[in-house]
Structure formats: structure tokens, C-alpha cells
Amino acid sequence: MNRQNHEIILTLPADANFVDIVRLVLYGISTKWGFSYEDIEDMKVAVAEACNNAVLHAYKGREAGRMEVKFRNTGSGIQISVKDEGSSFDYEQKERLATSLHDKDLSEIRAGGLGIYMMQALMDEVQVNTDTGTEVVLTKFLQGNEEMA
Ligand SMILES: Nc1ncnc2c1ncn2[C@@H]1O[C@H](COP(=O)(O)OP(=O)(O)OP(=O)(O)O)[C@@H](O)[C@H]1O
Ligand SMILES: [Mg+2]
Numbered sequence: 001m002n003r004q005n006h007e008i009i010l011t012l013p014a015d016a017n018f019v020d021i022v023r024l025v026l027y028g029i030s031t032k033w034g035f036s037y038e039d040i041e042d043m044k045v046a047v048a049e050a051c052n053n054a055v056l057h058a059y060k061g062r063e064a065g066r067m068e069v070k071f072r073n074t075g076s077g078i079q080i081s082v083k084d085e086g087s088s089f090d091y092e093q094k095e096r097l098a099t100s101l102h103d104k105d106l107s108e109i110r111a112g113g114l115g116i117y118m119m120q121a122l123m124d125e126v127q128v129n130t131d132t133g134t135e136v137v138l139t140k141f142l143q144g145n146e147e148m149a
Helices: 016-032 037-058 091-099 115-122
Strands: 007-013 066-073 077-084 125-129 134-141
Touching (some): 007 016, 016 037, 037 134
Antiparallel strands (some): 066 077, 077 134
8 A cells, every 4th residue: 555645633632641642643653654663662752752842832821722743654754743833932043052062061951951852863854843833843764674564
């Protein structure tokens, strides 16, 4: 079966109680699409970080809203978008700060503020759109030896 451009979309309350649903769906889909156990574990952590950011930061100080999680088969891998309609942040500025992170002593790095670095370390590509709310797009490519079922 050609699964390219197959898409699964979840709309959930931006609430910590729903993040495990996202992880379960990710597990089901990425198994079906031929990802290795290691890649699935990495994706589960990265996607949970993106969802936790929507839960914790997007709707701070206002009525809790929704998050939309979209899983898309690109043919060469999976693209996972986590989107909220909350207040956004200056991703470019965070990126500039990140480039100097490895020059710092461990004690200088504040606790927290690691979610985006973790997503970058665990995924092949991370894009952040902050036009309306925040959308984090996480990409993982299938390895050559993995077969798309
Ligand atoms: N969906 C979002 N909506 C609004 N602001 C966000 C969103 N995601 C990230 N941010 C902003 O970017 C910052 C960095 O996010 P990151 O996940 O790297 O760290 P953190 O959430 O502060 O801490 P940690 O993830 O380590 O617990 C956040 O503190 C927040 O200010
Ligand atoms: Mg975070």
C-alpha cells in the first residue's frame, strides 16, 4: 500500500492529561509505518516535549485552548506537527542563545529551557512557526533498512 501523504489528525484539549493519548497514537502509527523501536522512543520524547510546551506555555494567563497534532507520511519518513493557538514566543532569539549553550559551564544552564534542544537532538529536523500561535514540525526519516509497511 502506498502510504505517502496519509495523514492522521488529533485535536485535543491543551491539557497534560491528554499527552499520553498523543504518545499512544504516535506509537501505533510509527509502528505501522515501519520505524524502529529506538526511533519510536526518541519520537515519543520529542512529541511529548512539544505537547508539554503547548500545555504549559501557550495559554498561560488565559482560558486553556486546544492543541492539534498531525502525523503525515512523507514517503521518506514521518512529519509530526504540534500546533496551538496561544501566545507565541521569539524562536529566533532562542536559537541565537542556543548556539552559545555549549560554551557554558553546566552550572550556568538554568533548569528547564531544554525541551527544544531535546527535540533537536532526538529528531532529524525541527521547524518552528510562530505566525499564529506556535507550530512545531518534527521530522524523522526512515533508515534505509526500515521498510514502509
Ligand atoms: N507552544 C508554546 N507557546 C508559547 N511559548 C512557548 C511554546 N513552546 C515554547 N515556548 C517558549 O519557549 C521556551 C523554551 O521552551 P523549552 O521547551 O525549550 O523549555 P521550557 O518549556 O521552558 O522548559 P523544559 O521544556 O525544559 O521543561 C519556553 O519557556 C516558552 O517561553
Ligand atoms: Mg518545554
